Amino acid sequence: MYLVKPFSLAFLFVLFSLNFTVAQQQPEIIPMPANYQLNPGEFLWDSKVGITLEGFPDQGNYLQQEALRLLNMPLLEIESASKTIVIKKVNDLKPGYKINIQQNSVTIEASNETGAFYGVISLIQLAHAAKEKHGEIALPNWEIQDSPRYAWRGIMLDESRYFFGMEKVKQLLDHMAYYKLNTFHWHLTDAPGWRIEIKSFPNLATVGGIGNQSEPNAPAAYYTQEEIKEIVRYARERMIQVIPEIDMPGHATAANRAYPEHSGGGSEKYPDFTFHPAKETTYAYLSQILHEVDALFPSNMMHLGGDEVSFGNQMWPKDPDVLKLMAKESLTGMKDVEDYFFERMADTLFRLNNKVLAWDEMATANLPRDKTIIFWWRHDKREQLSLSLKNGYPTVVCPRIPFYFDFLQQEDHKYGRKWAGAFAPLDAVYNFDMDAFGIKKEEEDLILGIQANLWTETVPNEDRFDFLMYPRIAALAEVVWSQKEDQSYPGFMERLAAHLEKYKAEKLYYYDPFDPNHHPEPVYEP
Structure with a gap:
């Protein structure tokens, strides 16, 4: 059946003729689906409803877990069930999902795992908002198509x-x-604390992880690499990509506390705020860190910050090594030095087949357009x-x-x-x-x-x-x-x-x- 927009006159006529309230004229889903239609009748979801998987076993398993956790409703693969929830792969379906709720069946259709997952989420939300009748969840007979x-x-x-x-x-x-x-x-990572284990440089976590915004001597707190892997796995199960941010060249105080030989200085308010932009040892150090971080995150994207460097680069114009770098590379000011640093570290990520992500200060840098994403934050x-x-x-x-x-x-x-x-x-x-x-x-x-x-x-x-x-x-x-x-x-x-x-x-x-x-x-x- 053709799915109409919520402002369709035909759709509104059907709803008003059935004497539904305003709240019932739209599915109880956030975010609002693109297309939907309410048909007469309802699907009564009880403990005898079965699940049939015609594709997407992981999404079916997720629905079973969440139905039990959130709805206290078991959902088993029962061949003889008189009412079923079906998850079906439809190859020619556009990105997104379809849901069709009828008296004896709920069908979720999608062409890929992501679409199937979002169909499952919409069904769970509908069930959350539905009325209970004698231990049954009464789902209105919605048809939904969404992307x-x-x-x-x-x-x-x-x-x-x-x-x-x-x-x-x-x-x-x-x-x-x-x-x-x-x-x-x-x-x-940022000035107050470094929160990820780096095995090549263990002090980053055990020393750089000491303290927080209000307690500089709070015990070290950080994620081990095994914990990082678990969170990445957990997110992937929920169709979420995890993108780490390792801040540089500024916001580096915690890292410099652990390995001060790579500090580029800071200011009175922001001590040891930057990495050193003119030491080859610093670039080698940071490259090794990024190699370890890359191995933990399969997103092939890493955010390198690149913001607010001026808070703590006051030592750069006085540093002989920075002055030599500026002369060698024809850099005319501190923003040029900043961009030079960032471009070099971005090259490390590109060699690892990563895209580099950065705050909007880096919109001026000379970075490849097909490998860079800018985050506009300064409203x-x-x-x-x-x-x-x-x-x-x-x-x-x-x-x-x-x-x-x-x-x-x-x-x-x-x-x-x-x-x-x-x-x-x-x-x-x-x-x-x-x-x-x-x-x-x-x-x-x-x-x-x-x-x-x-x-x-x-x-x-x-x-x-x-x-x-x-x-x-x-x-x-x-x-x-x-x-x-x-x-x-x-x-x-x-x-x-x-x-x-x-x-x-x-x-x-x-x-x-x-x-x-x-x-x-x-x-x-x-």
Whole structure:
């Protein structure tokens, strides 16, 4: 049957004739699917429903696990079952998935594992929101056809400033999967702490891992390589790629604490902030680190930072080795030195068959367009977005306003950040509009997608983590998945209510936009 858009007159006529409420006129799914139609009747999901796999056994297994974990509903392969959930491979289906719910069957169709997984997620969300009748989950007979707006749908977590550990990261990955987000950008190194084991240079973790944003002598905290592998495996099972960030040439204080011979100096406020840009031993050292990191992450992408170097490069103009480098390479200023450093380290990644990712300061560097991704983060510098696109770089959009989730959510909150009075409430996240930036038609394909970043200067514990992440993660998901014409903030808020109940059941300390006093803002005292 042809699937119509939600504003189709024929579709609305059917719904109103059946006397459904407004909430029932759209599937209880976040992010909102592209096409859907509600048919009469319902599928009653009980413990006798079986599962039939005509492809995608891993996704079938995931559905079984999540049905038991989230719905307390066993789902077994029973040949004689009178009602079944079928997961089917259909080779000629476009990217995405289809769901067809009928009285005695639920069919999920997809052409690849990713599509099948997202079909499973949509079914789980529908079941979460459905009414229970005598131990049965009553699923309305929806037909849904769906695919994402953007390929890059990301969350960045900074664990240098505060370390959260494997179980919290896995919980975040679970929620990313639930909202069809597919890229976990993992900020593992920065000035306060180095959080990844490097066997060639063990002091990076055992010495560089000491301390956090508020306690410089806190015991070393870091991920072993075995823990990294487990998180990568866990993410892959949920169709999420993990991209590490090893920050350079700035934000290097923790690394320089472990191996001071590679320090390029810093400033009074940011001591030992940079790696040395003119020592061959430093390039060899960092290259060895990147080789080890590359072996742990199969994404073939690595973020090298490249931002805010001017915070701590004050020693460079006085360093004889830097001056010799500038003369040799015809570098005219510190930004040229910075770009030279970055281009050399990018070459290491290219030889490892990696793409290099960088913050928007590197839009000026001479990097190959087919191997580089720029992250536009400075919302007050739109010219950097324009420059990135003009120079032909594929670009991920993650401006501070509204996608830095450490920013305040409402005016009277005290412990997050503002920028010139601006902050990041739920509606600002949801109503973000790429069309407002005047991107040229020929540059639209360079926009890979959107990402939210949780920097943790003000996030010392899990309560603040939850409060800042949920439910803004849901708003992000709809912005980056659903077509702009299918987005409606009132409709999103209607669907969000059921998700807050899920957060409550999981004991998350979430922000409640319907009742801001439900969970008071957690105090942050540096």
